[in-house]
Amino acid sequence: MSTQNFTYTGHPARVIFGFGTTTQLPDEVERLCARRALILSTPAQTSQAEHLAGLLGATCVGIFSGAVMHTPVDVSEHAVSLAKEVGADVVVGVGGGSTTGLAKAIALRTDLAQIILPTTYAGSEMTPILGETSDGAKRTQTTLKVLPEVVIYDVDQTLGLPPGISGTSGINAMAHAVEALYARDSNPVISSLALQAIKALAVALPKIAKDSTDRDARFDALYGAWLCGICLGSVGMALHHKLCHTLGGSFDLPHAETHTVILPHALAYNAPAMPEVMVALEGVLGPDPALALQKLARSVNAPTSLKEIGMPADGVERAAFIAMSNSYWNPRALEISQIRDLIGRAYEGAPPLATDH
Template sequence: MKARHFTYVSHPARVIFGSGTVGQLPDEVDRLNAQRALILSTAAQQGDAEALADRLGPRVAGIFPGAVMHTPVEVSVLATERARELGADVLVALGGGSTTGLAKAIALRTDLPQIILPTTYAGSEMTPILGETSDGQKRTQSSPKVLPEVVIYDVDLTLGLPVGLSGTSGINAIAHAVEALYARDRNPVIEALAIEAIGALARALPRIVAAPRDPAARSEALYGAWLCGVCLGSVGMALHHKLCHTLGGSFDLPHAETHTVVLPHALAYNAPAIPDAMAALVRVLGPDPAAALFALGRKVGAPAGLAALGMPTDGVDRAVDLALSNPYWNPQPLERAGLRDLIARACDGGPPRSL
């Protein structure tokens, strides 16, 4: 075996994991020497944000229930202005990737510390990556300013997550770990975490479909999502994430569902160039990992194709053009014909096909 060469960078973050851990939020605010928390949520989770405000009492400066999908820049600017008006000295985000993204966007502009309480399996709470949408395109950047200082994982916050969203959110998380296995800057630490994470979620998601409030299944899924987030925050991204950012930002497709549809196809496209990653995936997903991920989507009730999510059939060529503009590094060369077939199959809902 030849010697391995790699660089591993660990991002600082305080992680609290368990059941009932939301009760530690006041102590975490105090630990940051903060006194004026701005609580962030979506409109749908405003009631949960208000309950969280009751827990914090006088430490709350206000609530901003305006987080939306794909983090539009205009919402980021509005929320940042609100944080400044209120004199907020800490951001508390309750929700999934949309709310976490908004907290990061405010932190980028203000350098306020963040405490994230995930209610889905998005994983973005563990990354220094922010994606914002403007002029119909989603653009990503990486900065230590957007890495949350504290993440409180409370399994109880996920017990009521609808089965459908649980499934797509979980497969979205799996995508982070899958791409970490063949990232240009991959390393053995992240590879080990990725396989552990994929296995945990692949086991947990069907159990959640069968018993949505099973705390053991929910705990395993949240554990897997945490590790997937670590993977996403530690190494670069490739074709899958480029496609999802393109499709989501340009066609306003739902984030987790888009990841769920695209992942098997992107993996099949890259399969010929990543034999070691495919061998590792076989250990946790079975002999045909791309087909297994496609089947997992059906088990959790996710749509099979992008057309069901609102992708116009005449948008395939535009999506290919966008994917080829400023492309991410990818182990398999990006070729127009192959990409067009990938996106067209993902749009129609057909099974993945390797090159």
């Protein structure tokens, strides 16, 4: 372990993890001294929201099933209006990053407590970070006001997650851990969690692709995703997340799929500036970690090109310009021509390329 000084900041959250833990929701609502719960979901997960409403009985005062990707401000404001109308004193979100983002947006505006039941491997339930989209741009902020009070991880909630979504959601989670390894404020506590998380997901995701009902693999994947979320919420991010926010917010590309495509290329770009991190990643991913991540995506039938997920061919130049428009820390200096090449390779689905400084 490095002998350098470091700072570690832990974020308070109550975590309940295991099989069948959803049944503990009423007790957790009561523990927060809440009496009027508004349940949140995406349209596709309305049935899961209704199941939670059944568990809560009269404590549930409404369901808002309009959560969508990238947390548009107008949707959040609509949900806030409903929360005020029904007099909610807690929001309960069931779903992935879209639902969690909505819960956080409501908490930011109302200070309502949040209970999150993740059904994917997004990890945002472990972070004080909120990204909201308006006028074609995604903006992020960090504030403890949006950190959920309780997270109920129920492996059973993930058994119905389709293998394809499981793969992209899991690699999206891995991206949080990979970038945590080379964050400006990285520390040995988070680095240890990151490597454990990456290994757990790298092993579990191919098993889930072959058998989506593999309970042991589902347990390991959700556990890995939880650790990835801790990484995301504890240290800063760099090039990978900046590119994904740019692509997602400006071209309305699917969130997890964008992370899946970009991760190998962003890692390859930074590789020359962080040899120790690459050695650590070789220990959990094998030789050439960037290429290994792209191969992992293929093994779980996930997309490996921006072209596949709806990126317009003429968007490469614009994406590079937007990504360079605001300065941010990265272990390797950012050069417009090389960022353009990176996005171009990701657009085509070419192998990730590590170039010298």
